[in-house]
Amino acid sequence: MADLHSIVIVGNGVAGLTAGDTLRRLGYDGALTIIGEEPHATYSRPALSKVALAPGEDLDVGTLPDPTHGGTELLGRTAVGLDTDGRTVSLDDGTQVGFDGLIIAAGSHARRFTDSARELTLRSLDDAAVLKRHLLDRPTVTVIGGGPLGMEVASGAVGLGCPVTLVHPGTPMELHLGSLLGGILTDAALEQGLRVIDAMVSTVREFGEGMTVTLTDGSELTSDIVITAAGDLPNIGWLEDSGLLAGGRLIADDRCRITDRIVAAGDVTWINGPSGVGRKPIWTTAIEQGKVAAAALLHGDDAPALDHPVYFWTDQWGQSLKMSGPIPSGEEDPVVVEGDLADRAAVLHWPGSGTAAALNMRMPIPRLHRLAATETVA
Ligand SMILES: Cc1cc2nc3c(=O)[nH]c(=O)nc-3n(C[C@H](O)[C@H](O)[C@H](O)COP(=O)(O)OP(=O)(O)OC[C@H]3O[C@@H](n4cnc5c(N)ncnc54)[C@H](O)[C@@H]3O)c2cc1C
Numbered sequence: 530m531a532d533l534h535s536i537v538i539v540g541n542g543v544a545g546l547t548a549g550d551t552l553r554r555l556g557y558d559g560a561l562t563i564i565g566e567e568p569h570a571t572y573s574r575p576a577l578s579k580v581a582l583a584p585g586e587d588l589d590v591g592t593l594p595d596p597t598h599g600g601t602e603l604l605g606r607t608a609v610g611l612d613t614d615g616r617t618v619s620l621d622d623g624t625q626v627g628f629d630g631l632i633i634a635a636g637s638h639a640r641r642f643t644d645s646a647r648e649l650t651l652r653s654l655d656d657a658a659v660l661k662r663h664l665l666d667r668p669t670v671t672v673i674g675g676g677p678l679g680m681e682v683a684s685g686a687v688g689l690g691c692p693v694t695l696v697h698p699g700t701p702m703e704l705h706l707g708s709l710l711g712g713i714l715t716d717a718a719l720e721q722g723l724r725v726i727d728a729m730v731s732t733v734r735e736f737g738e739g740m741t742v743t744l745t746d747g748s749e750l751t752s753d754i755v756i757t758a759a760g761d762l763p764n765i766g767w768l769e770d771s772g773l774l775a776g777g778r779l780i781a782d783d784r785c786r787i788t789d790r791i792v793a794a795g796d797v798t799w800i801n802g803p804s805g806v807g808r809k810p811i812w813t814t815a816i817e818q819g820k821v822a823a824a825a826l827l828h829g830d831d832a833p834a835l836d837h838p839v840y841f842w843t844d845q846w847g848q849s850l851k852m853s854g855p856i857p858s859g860e861e862d863p864v865v866v867e868g869d870l871a872d873r874a875a876v877l878h879w880p881g882s883g884t885a886a887a888l889n890m891r892m893p894i895p896r897l898h899r900l901a902a903t904e905t906v907a
Pocket residue numbers: 539540541542543544545564565566567574575576577578606607608609634635636637651652653678764767794795796797809810811812813815840841842843844
């Protein structure tokens with residue numbers, strides 16, 4: 530193991546937590562400090578748009594297993610700067626934390642159009658508390674964005690009794706799941722009363738007691754609140770003077786390395802891999818990158834490179850979907866391995882795309898991965 534006696538992790542989300550636990554599992558016994566902006570112990574972020582927005586006042590998203598890393602957690606503290614040569618992280622309280630090795634796992638924040646308190650976003654437990662408080666008053670809602678977050682939030686809001694209009698160019702979820710599954714989830718949403726407008730948003734502004742969303746064709750929508758679910762932006766502002774950013778991105782190699790002593794994992798990270806430079810802001814990818822980053826910090830080239838199947842799930846409109854592999858090509862019809870699509874309960878396989886999905890079917894994730902990797906028709 531190199532001369533690593535003190536390691537700092539910035540970000541105590543699932544990528545940071547996994548990296549910390551992995552360091553210990555691999556035998557690192559030096560000092561470990563975790564800096565986390567949120568005052569909470571690590572929690573399940575995906576549960577925010579699922580469990581937290583379910584009917585009832587409860588916001589309990591459950592807890593993740595306690596960390597095993599035994600490090601010093603500085604919660605409610607934000608890293609505001611990084612001196613790469615001097616190997617120190619500056620915190621918002623004016624203190625500095627030195628390191629031999631650094632893991633950047635600062636995640637991302639929600640994109641938004643305005644600073645208005647009536648434009649809500651959902652990224653953190655605190656955001657979920659604010660959002661739920663609003664939704665329990667049953668306001669009229671405009672959701673901007675028909676990806677997984679927008680559709681899950683819209684589903685929660687409709688379930689809480691709110692009239693909801695969702696604005697999205699094209700069919701919601703299609704970009705994330707392909708046209709077949711995107712269409713099925715959109716049909717379920719329409720049946721439950723969601724109004725979908727196929728358009729792009731140009732501006733959002735406060736109007737009287739509510740909000741006005743202007744679409745690119747000039748038409749306007751008004752509602753009590755707007756929920757923007759239009760993507761996330763990596764938390765890299767504090768790295769601006771670090772010399773680590775390339776074209777405004779934190780780009781790591783396929784072992785999550787930025788330098789010999791600095792690695793990155795999770796939503797904050799762009800990976801320069803075999804298929805180019807890309808960012809995959811999903812839960813299991815953050816976990817896998819946390820493991821690989823920790824191993825690479827300790828063992829360099831001897832550590833394994835990233836090599837994990839992409840896995841994604843969503844719960845919305847009473848439908849539960851798990852998918853392993855890339856978004857299936859629109860050209861390929863899936864093989865129905867079990868169940869029946871007409872009942873919206875089926876295991877599907879796209880052998881040409883290397884993808885498998887379980888729609889409203891129980892299926893262990895390893896089996897789904899094996900099915901996705903099967904090249905012949907299952
Ligand atoms: C509502 C919601 C639902 C989702 N649902 C799904 C889903 O169903 N399936 C799926 O695969 N993925 C889902 N995701 C995505 C998934 O949650 C993320 O990919 C994952 O949480 C990323 O983990 P992370 O550790 O990289 O970042 P984060 O979970 O964002 O953790 C980073 C932490 O670092 C902190 N931080 C940021 N800047 C600093 C700083 N300068 N100093 C100190 N701390 C800092 C942040 O406050 C945060 O606590 C969802 C995301 C959201 C928001």
